[in-house]
Structure formats: structure tokens, C-alpha cells
Amino acid sequence: MLAVAEALGPVREALKASPDDDLKTRLSRCERWLDPELAKTDLARLCRERYFQVESRGRPTGAERFGATVLDSGGQAVLSWSGEGAFEGTKGNVLASWTAQTNLDPLLTPLSAEFREVSENGEVVRWQVYFVAGRPRVRRIEGPTPREEGRAPRRDPDEERLFAPPTFDPCLSALIERASQCRLPMIALQSWQLGKEDAQRRRMIGVEFVAEETITRNGAPCPVRHYTVIGSAGEDFWISDADGLVRMTWHDWTVTPITRDAWLSSGWDEKSLVANTLKSRLDALRGADTIAAIQALLALQLSPESLPALKEAAASEGAGPARSRMESLCRWHDAEFGRTELANFGPARWFTRRRGGARDGWEWVGAKLDADGRWSLSAGMTARTVFGGDGTLTAAFRSPDLGLTSSFDAEIDMKAAGGGARISTEYRKSGMARIKTVRDGIEIPSSGESKPYSGGGQGPIVPSMLLPLFLERASLARLEAVQVTALNLIGYPELSGATFIFAGETRVTVAGKEVAARKYDLAGNAAAGTWWVTDEAGVVKYLRDGVESVASSEEEAKRVGDDPK
16 A cells, blocks of 8 residues: 555545454554655654764764755645765765755655765765656766766666665655654665665665664653664664654664754864864875875865965975975965966977887877966877878867866867868766767767766876876976876777876986986886976976887977987
């Protein structure tokens, strides 16, 4: 009966006619569950804003806020849920906030939500989750690219024969509260893990009533109804008719209610955690542990909102490595730094490529700041094109910032003996959207839908052709290390993460002349990537995957022959 919303009328008729007390009890439970007016009354009373402390083995490890409001949407009751929480991670604290909305009916469908998470290293990720034909679809709208996105879940063998209303994990206790109000002896549920890109993270679970119990709460006895997840040790709920959830155990965690004042003073609110995280990273920059200092440096590169605190800390810091690190981060995050220090790199810079001493083509890269404040970035190279032969590849990019931290457009031209093509593309954090492709003068239709990347990494997504510009920016900012996610423009949009470590001031020979340069190595594999950068000329030489690229004139770069002079 619980699976059929239209059963309310027949249930009420049977309730009036039944002489059997046990049957009346069962039918009254069904009536309360199916009646939207009763549900509205129960949930409006229980779903006020509440606060909880999370403990693990008796030690506070987090806190969360949870609440719901009954809204009116076109004459239909709608539940608007919201919550936020902070939890202790292995490297630092994780912050999360979410909102969800459901129709106020027994099946709690349709269901939609948005989830925001700030991870241990400071990265922000946002998802949108919504149900289509009973199945969730997930779209990442901010943050590092997932492995897979919006993939349909595998079929569950119990799916066809086990009815279960869907709910998100954060809303699970509220649905069990409602079951308790209706005095249901058990309920089957679909529990979806909110905020994950993999739409298969669902459990079909049964929750059953255990017993009427009395627990101590705030020093006084509190009558509760105890529910447990069937077949799973350590997942239990204690529900009070007056206050809803008063205790929950979730494997190694125990969740108990606290007051709003206690929640605000616990130090687990987002403002406190952001301040504490920033303080711990600044302390790491001051510490003697080089690895910890580099990790803090990389994390702070992803936090432009920390610029005011970094400036304040640098101003009061004495001379030494810590102050240098703070000042380098200030330059990195300062928009004026990009405009004033990097704008003079506008003219294209050419490189002659060699493999094993023999010429292996050429490449160039350039950047300039447009009058509208957007960066125009360009690059070109000789390459093996998609037409099956040697040719040239050129690309022009438009981006609001040189760090490419937001969406950017690209116009890619490929030419070879076998043909040519021009591809207009938009690169977003969530994937690549092909706008238009013209091949040999013929336009090829494109859906324009975003195609998710494969691979992954941290830091901004930068086309691999533009890595010289990115390393020049890191060198001018005097960063000891920088992370980047390199994007391969041709074929499937594949990402590969890389960390470059400053390897000291050195001298390098370029065009027969020795110059002073700052050296950056690819962390963990210097043989696969080493770059030499000067303040005056930018990247003057680099080695990557066995190919040596040396700064030269356009005439020298395009010269045919193997003469190294």
C-alpha cells in the first residue's frame, strides 16, 4: 500500500469498515504515510533547523547543520532542504554544503539537489543532481574534472521487485523520522550519496523498528523509537516524537544534537575552519619541513581568496624563506601582476626543436592583453596531424585571465598534405564543448554538448602548448613549485597532472651563449621535463619527452637542415 499514492481513499474506506483492531492499526499507519496534509504537519514540526555534533570514538571530528522548510509551489507543498557540515579528513578538514528539493508526497519524487564541497587541499567542487525517470543524473558545474559524469547506474537485481522511495544520504534521517511518526515497523529506501559524480552510489536498504527505548538526553530521560538498518551493524537511529532525531550511529561515527550556540562556538563552522586552515598553511610556510612548506604553497595557489591574509602575513614576517613564499603567492594571485609583468611577453617567441641532435620541427607561443581585459594566447607547432601526415597546428585562445582558471575559447587550425580543418571549441572545467568544425571547407555538424575529460590533476587546466607561458608566470612570481593540469588539444580531451619544482639558479647555453636562468624540473621525473626561464626572455630552453626546444628566431626555427649552428 505504501507504494501507491492513489491508495489513500481506499485505505480510509477500509479503515472505517474494518472491525479488526490489528488491521485498523496497519491501515492507520498507511493513512498517515499517504496523507500529504499529515505529512506536512509532521515534517513542518520536525524539520526546523537543527545542529549536530559528530564524534568518532568519543572525540569530536565534525559538526553539521540540517533543516527543511515547507514551501508552497503553485499550490503544491514542497520541501526545501539545506545543510552544511565540516568533517575531519586525513590531511585537513573537508567542508560541504547542500540544498535539495522534493515534492511533499510519500514517494519524495522528483528529487533535485546542489552540493558544494571544499576539499582538504582547498579545491572547490559543485555538483547538480536531479532525477530523470526515477534515476539520478549528475552534472559537475565547478571543480576538477571527474573520471565519469552522468553515467547511468547499473541495474540492481532487486530494483524491479523492491519498492523504495529515493532520498539523499543527508535527508535519510528525516525520512526515518517520518516513518517513526507513522509508526511503520519497517521501510525500504533508496539511499543516494549526494555530491558524487558516479550515479551508481546508491544503496537499496531496509530500515526496521527495533524497540521503544528511553535514553538520557541533556541529563533527563527521553523516550525514543529505535530503528536500525537491516543487515548493517552500526547504522542506528533513535527518534523522539517531540524532537525527531536525537541520536544516530553511522559505523564509527556518533551524531548527537547540540544547540545553535554550541555549533557556532565549536569551531566547525565554515568561517572558523577557513581561518584555521589558512593559519596552519601559513605556519607550514614558516616551518623547517620543506615538503610540508611546498604542500602548503601548492594548496594556497588554489585559494585566491587568501590574498588579503597573505599580504598581511608577508608585511609582518621577517626576512627569510617564509616571507619569500608569501610574497610569491601574493604576486601569483594579484591580477595587476599579470597585466604589468607579463604583458611585455606579447611578441611570439620561437623555438627550434631537436631530437637526438637532429631537427624535429619548430614551435612558437605568444600572449597579449586585449583592450577589453581578456588575454589572447596563441601557439603553433609542426606536428603529426589527424590527417595522417606531417603538418602544422596553430591555436588561438581567449581567456579572462592568464592562469586559465575559468572557461576559455580556442580556434584550432590543422594543415597537412592530406587536408585541413578549423575547429572552434570551448574548454570548461567540466569538459570540452565543440562549437563548430570546418574540414576542407565543409562544416561538420556538432552537438555542442560538453564532452568530459579523461585523466585528471590539480591546478588550472592549461593547453600543453601554453606551458611555457605558465612556467614564465611561475618564475616571475618566484614560486618554488607550481601545479598544472596539461590539456592535450588533439583527439580525446585528455588531462595529465604535473608539478614543477624550482631547481635553483643556473646557467644554460642558448644559441652558443651562456645565460643565467631559473630551472624548473618535473617533480619525480626531471628527465621527462626540465625548463630554463629568464626574467627578460621567458623560457629559453626546455626538454620534454626526449625533445629539446631552444629559443631562436623565426628564421632559424623554420630553417631546413640538421646543422645545429
